[in-house]
Amino acid sequence: MDPLSDVLSLLRPLSQVSGGLDAGGAWAIRYGRYEGIKCYAVLAGSCWLRVQGVRRPVRMDAGDCFLLPRGCSFVLASTLSVRPVPADEVWANARHGDVLRCGCGSELFLVGSHFDLGREHGAMLLGALPPVIRVREAAARDVLAWSIQRMRQELGERRPGSALMVQHLGNMILVQALRQYLVDENAGGANWLRALGDTQIGAAITAMHEAPERAWTLPQLAKIASMSRSVFALRFHEKVGVTPRAYLTRWRMLLAAERLTTSRDVIATVASSLGYESESAFSLAFKKVLGSSPRRYALRRRASRATE
Secondary structure, eight states: OOHHHHHHHHTOOSEEEEEEEEEESSOEEEEOOOSSEEEEEEEESEEEEEETTOSSOEEEETTOEEEEOSOOOEEEESSTTSOOEEHHHHTTTOOTTOEEEEETOSSEEEEEEEEEOOHHHHHHHHTTSOSOEEEOOHHHHHHHHHHHHHHHHHHHHOOTTHHHHHHHHHHHHHHHHHHHHHHOTTOOOOOHHHHTTSHHHHHHHHHHHHOTTSOOOHHHHHHHTTSOHHHHHHHHHHHHSSOHHHHHHHHHHHHHHHHHHHSOOOHHHHHHHTTOSOHHHHHHHHHHHHSSOHHHHHHHHHHHHHHO
16 A cells, blocks of 8 residues: 555544534534544535634635644634534534534535544644645645535435445545645645655655565665655655654554554564564664553553453
């Protein structure tokens, strides 16, 4: 698989909730902090988005799609002067696939999905992304249009299998929005996702994903990227925000965490499969990245999965 598919597969949601909002008049809803990533698309009308920690509110219009990957609290509103109502109250009796009517309705229609990715993986892989990712390019909107319109239809008709259709459409919208972000020249910041839009740096990341057990050296990765060693090291850090070695270590530890949680492999086997010659060296790296020994992590995650 390609790196984006690798990461999204590793981030497979613990749960997903999708639905629609039909709003009109004066209204405002405050959403609290959450785990995972939220993805929204405005089908009709417009609204204001105000995200905690972001200086300026953003006006979202019909055709806009936006992601909220950092778990920050936020407000959706008709105008910023309206006092917001907590989302827990508004959505108290809603189910997956429901369309909520807020105010008099008929002025705004918005669809959205919440992907709960789990605390460890979600924080590590999404924490470097900006708090708001907005898809504005006309071409990207056209690509998203079919999925968004299909989701609206499924939410409205409630035909047999609609809940599953909405879930898969939510996944499609998420991937399409992330694809647009990684090639958006106006998007700032250094992170692994933006780096995938760089052909040369993306090639080096792909190589590390394809063979994480390999003892990659800077010259080897620079050669794959068709760059000198010094230029590659500088550009990788500028694009990704960390060194190639740090990125490889983090990716290895995320793979290790997944295997320790979902497989019966012992720690020594996992360590060897990811290129570590000794269990002790692997354990040190694991604890540095994830803050826990492999053994404690595996016991905690397996106990957590047993109660889910």
